[in-house]
Amino acid sequence: MLTDDMQVVYECPDALTDVITHYCPGCTHGVIHRLIAEVLDEMGIREKTIGVAPVGCSVFIYNYFDCDFAQAAHGRAPAMATGLKRVHPDRVVFTYQGDGDLAAIGTAEIIHAAARGENISVFFVNNAVYGMTGGQMAPTTLPGMKTTSSPTGRDVELAGFPLRVSELLAQMTGAAYVVRRSVHDPGNINKTKKAIRNALNVQLNQAGFSLVEILSSCPTNWGTSALDALKFVKEQMLPFYPLGDYKVADSAKSFIVG
Amino acid sequence: MKELWEGNQAIAEAALRAGLEAYFGYPITPQTELLEYLSRKMPELGRAFVQAESEIGTINMVYGAASGGARAMTSSSSPGISLMQEGISYIVGSEVPAVIVDMMRGGPGLGNIAPGQADYFQLTKGGGHGDYHPIVLAPWSVQEAVDLTIGAFDLAEKYRHVVILAADGNIGQMMEPVEMPAPRKIEKRDRGWELTGAINREHRLISSIYLQPEVLHKHNEKIQAKQRAIEQNQVRYHEFLMDDAEYAVIAFGTSARVAHTAITWARAKGIRVGLHRPISLYPFPYARVAEISKRVRAILVVEMNAGQMLEDVRLGVAERVPVSFYGVMGGRVPFPDEVLPEIEKLVNSVH
Ligand SMILES: Cc1ncc(C[n+]2csc(CCOP(=O)(O)OP(=O)(O)O)c2C)c(N)n1
Ligand code: SF4
Numbered sequence: 001m002l003t004d005d006m007q008v009v010y011e012c013p014d015a016l017t018d019v020i021t022h023y024c025p026g027c028t029h030g031v032i033h034r035l036i037a038e039v040l041d042e043m044g045i046r047e048k049t050i051g052v053a054p055v056g057c058s059v060f061i062y063n064y065f066d067c068d069f070a071q072a073a074h075g076r077a078p079a080m081a082t083g084l085k086r087v088h089p090d091r092v093v094f095t096y097q098g099d100g101d102l103a104a105i106g107t108a109e110i111i112h113a114a115a116r117g118e119n120i121s122v123f124f125v126n127n128a129v130y131g132m133t134g135g136q137m138a139p140t141t142l143p144g145m146k147t148t149s150s151p152t153g154r155d156v157e158l159a160g161f162p163l164r165v166s167e168l169l170a171q172m173t174g175a176a177y178v179v180r181r182s183v184h185d186p187g188n189i190n191k192t193k194k195a196i197r198n199a200l201n202v203q204l205n206q207a208g209f210s211l212v213e214i215l216s217s218c219p220t221n222w223g224t225s226a227l228d229a230l231k232f233v234k235e236q237m238l239p240f241y242p243l244g245d246y247k248v249a250d251s252a253k254s255f256i257v258g
Numbered sequence: 259m260k261e262l263w264e265g266n267q268a269i270a271e272a273a274l275r276a277g278l279e280a281y282f283g284y285p286i287t288p289q290t291e292l293l294e295y296l297s298r299k300m301p302e303l304g305r306a307f308v309q310a311e312s313e314i315g316t317i318n319m320v321y322g323a324a325s326g327g328a329r330a331m332t333s334s335s336s337p338g339i340s341l342m343q344e345g346i347s348y349i350v351g352s353e354v355p356a357v358i359v360d361m362m363r364g365g366p367g368l369g370n371i372a373p374g375q376a377d378y379f380q381l382t383k384g385g386g387h388g389d390y391h392p393i394v395l396a397p398w399s400v401q402e403a404v405d406l407t408i409g410a411f412d413l414a415e416k417y418r419h420v421v422i423l424a425a426d427g428n429i430g431q432m433m434e435p436v437e438m439p440a441p442r443k444i445e446k447r448d449r450g451w452e453l454t455g456a457i458n459r460e461h462r463l464i465s466s467i468y469l470q471p472e473v474l475h476k477h478n479e480k481i482q483a484k485q486r487a488i489e490q491n492q493v494r495y496h497e498f499l500m501d502d503a504e505y506a507v508i509a510f511g512t513s514a515r516v517a518h519t520a521i522t523w524a525r526a527k528g529i530r531v532g533l534h535r536p537i538s539l540y541p542f543p544y545a546r547v548a549e550i551s552k553r554v555r556a557i558l559v560v561e562m563n564a565g566q567m568l569e570d571v572r573l574g575v576a577e578r579v580p581v582s583f584y585g586v587m588g589g590r591v592p593f594p595d596e597v598l599p600e601i602e603k604l605v606n607s608v609h
Contacts (some may be wrong), residue, residue: 038474039499045455046456047455047456048455048457049455050453050454050455052322052325053465059467062465065461066456066461066462067455067456067461067488068453068454068455068456068462068463069453069461069462069463069464069465070321070322070453070464070465071352071463071464071465071466071467072318072321072323072348073318073321073344073345073348076314076315076318076321076345079310079314079315079318079319079321079322080318080319080321080322080325081322082308082310082315082319082322083280083282083306083318083319083320083321083322083323083324083326083328083330084322084323084325084326084453085322086280086306086308086319086322086323086327087268087279087280087306087322087323087326087327087330088326088453088454088455091455092456104606107315108311108312109311109314109315109318111311112310112311112315116308209414244345
């Protein structure tokens with residue numbers, strides 16, 4: 001019961017549905033969902049937003065958001081979002097994609113969406129593994145990192161090198177806003193939220209393609225505790241995937257903060 | 259008033275007049291003129307046009323635009339259609355309407371760019387994963403391609419299903435006189451499923467995933483019921499001199515045109531032969547083929563492939579009469595004087 005001397009400091013965002021998610025304990029997919037939902041609420045755009053779900057652990061993201069959603073084929077979310085945005089230019093269209101989805105099977109779709117300057121926002125969750133299929137090597141798996149399909153550690157002689165997506169997409173003239181963030185501690189969570197807001201604001205102002213890469217944990221497939229997974233992000237992933245703003249085009253500058 | 263139109267451009271113009279709101283394409287011979295035509299017209303009309311990075315891109319853009327409620331289309335030729343099969347399966351599974359034009363060419367592999375009909379299997383049998391058949395319509399003239407294109411959008415919306423116009427490079431690239439229908443107005447519509455933003459309504463979902471086996475089974479039953487309704491109501495065919503026919507030639511699209519000429523020649527020689535031409539390849543006119551097989555002495559199937567529709571003809575005929583086959587596979591159109599001797603052989607074989 002709320003009394004006069006109490007105030008609400010934490011509640012479920014309107015843009016989130018009030019259900020229990022299927023994510024593993026300690027997984028940061030849920031944190032990222034919440035950040036997007038908070039931003040949709042704060043910007044007052046939930047009703048005009050259409051999300052595109054990937055194939056991966058976040059395949060059921062549409063169960064957790066109170067906005068329209070489409071469920072794309074594996075890797076094809078940017079193409080599907082292109083179709084949606086082209087017929088609804090006044091709506092906010094975002095995709096939510098894992099690293100297998102975006103950086104392996106969907107590489108052509110994401111590069112060309114960025115190259116076209118497609119006015120969509122992409123939330124790219126990089127957890128360095130294929131989570132849903134049981135922790136196989138992803139295009140973003142670190143050199144030497146053990147996964148179920150690189151059991152002795154990723155051998156770059158055999159499996160090649162990881163893809164740095166933000167650095168890659170920053171090359172695209174059509175990309176307006178490309179940044180990498182992380183959600184391993186509260187300070188970084190706040191910075192991630194700001195970047196999500198910036199990306200959507202860039203889209204709302206027709207400034208072009210925006211992407212926020214978010215380093216995320218997968219304690220289940222990394223075989224760690226939830227806390228150690230956050231430590232892994234900080235100690236192992238950050239050096240390989242430095243946080244930062246990789247592209248802020250002139251067209252986007254006036255629509256971003258921080 | 260009739261005007262002279264090239265097949266590809268005529269189909270593009272027909273789609274515009276049917277109210278096409280979003281087109282996504284990728285160059286491939288022999289359908290590129292369709293893409294080129296719309297690259298000019300769509301932006302002029304303020305409608306969506308994207309030349310995508312691949313046919314995987316185009317079909318998923320169609321999927322997105324159609325999920326957004328727009329009348330959406332893509333076009334390609336055989337190798338491009340192979341790439342689209344994943345997307346077609348998703349579109350059918352999600353029950354959104356979409357129209358695809360296939361200007362078939364010679365295969366397999368890169369094959370060649372000449373007219374072919376060897377996509378029959380991948381189009382009519384559901385070339386992607388899962389249980390489904392797209393509606394497949396096969397024109398034999400530019401005029402019919404125009405009319406079927408208009409109808410394709412209506413069928414796609416009626417059944418929330420994929421409709422494929424199965425033509426070939428010959429129809430795409432030849433010029434014929436065409437009566438273009440009047441343009442339709444594009445109406446804003448809300449049919450209760452399209453994604454437009456959850457403004458003053460519950461949020462909506464376009465998806466093909468049903469994790470619970472019983473729920474997926476139910477969903478599939480619904481799709482199957484739709485397929486049965488299509489089979490009941492959408493069978494189309496055309497016949498020529500079948501009333502008194504002792505022999506039948508069964509062919510579709512360009513092959514049927516060639517057979518038509520050969521049949522007139524055979525008639526001049528006193529052979530009572532007629533043409534049955536399936537227009538809907540799915541739903542295939544099995545019942546009509548069965549009827550025919552009860553009246554004629556033998557049937558010849560002519561295709562520009564190794565005998566794909568032949569299998570459906572045989573299902574309809576159920577071994578009542580002999581069925582022979584003449585096919586060309588080089589990605590070329592047969593000549594009537596190749597077909598006439600086949601008709602004569604057919605007659606001799608049962609005498
Ligand atoms: C065409 C196709 N290939 C493979 C799969 C199987 N598959 C499902 S999820 C997935 C990996 C997803 O990994 P990622 O994008 O990194 O997301 P995460 O699960 O880690 O969040 C794969 C390979 C599929 N569904 N479709
Ligand atoms: S498998 Fe990994 S990414 Fe998937 S829900 Fe579990 S912790 Fe999260």
